[in-house]
Amino acid sequence: MAKITGVKCIRTRRDGCWTIVKVMTDQDGLYGIGSASDMYNPEAVVQIIEQLLAPVIIGRDASQIEDLWNTMNLSGYWRNGALLQTAIGGIDMALWDIKGKEANMPVYQLLGGASRSAVACYGHAGGRDIAELTEDVHRFVQEGYTVVRAQLGGYGGGGFLKGSEARIPDNAWKKDSVFDEHAYLAAIPKMFDQLRMTFGPEVQFTHDVHEHLSPIIAIQLSKRLEPYGLFYLEDVLPPEHIGWYRQLRQQSATAQAVGELFVNPQEWQQLVQERLIDFVRMRVSKAGGITACRKIAAFAEMYGVRTAWQEGGENDPVNQAAAVHLDMSIWNFGIQEINHFRPQEREAFPGIIERRGGYLYTNDKPGLGIDIDEALAEGLLEEGWSKTAYHRPYPLDRKADGTIVRP
Ligand SMILES: O=C(O)[C@@H](O)[C@H](O)[C@H](O)CO
Ligand SMILES: [Mg+2]
16 A cells, blocks of 8 residues: 655746646655646645645545545535646546556556547647638648647637727727627638638538637527538637527537536536537546546546547646546547647656657556656746746737627
């Protein structure tokens, strides 16, 4: 039996926004790592790990993952919030890593073994206009991707208006580019029309709306995109409006993916049970780690709903490893979002998930198969950034009159 002797948080990346949790044991050299990154509030998660969770798990048997998960979830009484679930998620991954090392097996083996030989992933194609986007899609297709996400620039791209076209009031808070959902509703079907003309039916596409739309516009967009047969439309509605998915489903057969903002089981349970969505999309760390996500996947399997764990942007390599081990083993895997890491980041995380063409590959090392070189991780931090703070709020878009658009 390996006894938990300590829990440590390692803040890294060039801007310090990654938090890697290391759970130590009393067995010689036996430890596990997990991801507890929160880009916008990293120190709050560290505080939860150090002051709420570590004291209730230190001294316990590291093998009792299920009981430790419930102990962590209930020890603060209030629960199912983003920061607590992230903190639990990080420790949970580390416990699975330890269990894998003890069993001398990769985590996907512990979860039931491989259901596939590799994990299909989708690339993020973008461009300021359709010509640029088309070129980018070509690049991904040539690299061997089976699914490509198509965006016109950043999130909301296609819906931003400038100058006289935007009709911005003269006392405006935001004077440059503003989001207009009607412009977006016109631009995105046109984008897919041209992509289908260029690429035919073979390339599978997704598109991320990033919750920018009013519910009725989201329904209209889903209807207009139906002829283009998307692999899925992502986050067409924000968590605050999940009640609209019932009406959306009745109106449109466009495949729906949602959930990167979900942290509470109440958010996804009904959507899955009523068969209102096609893909669940939680970030593994933010839904409570491997223990939570393997249950979400099993529940979704009963209803024919597949997984598409979130992995873009600022995610760290340890969360990616946890997601890919789940992807390897669960039967109802749909697709995995891709991520990009810089060469020095890859060096700091030996055993990082490998991508060849449009597929991701686990290695056969025990546990998650990934480690952190703490000296190299320390060196990733760049000038001007702090390891104990973070000052970059999520960038908010606004409409012409200044109203915030939900991200
Ligand atoms: O699906 C995506 O990749 C995006 O919605 C990102 O996850 C989000 O901007 C947070 O990084
Ligand atoms: Mg997204």
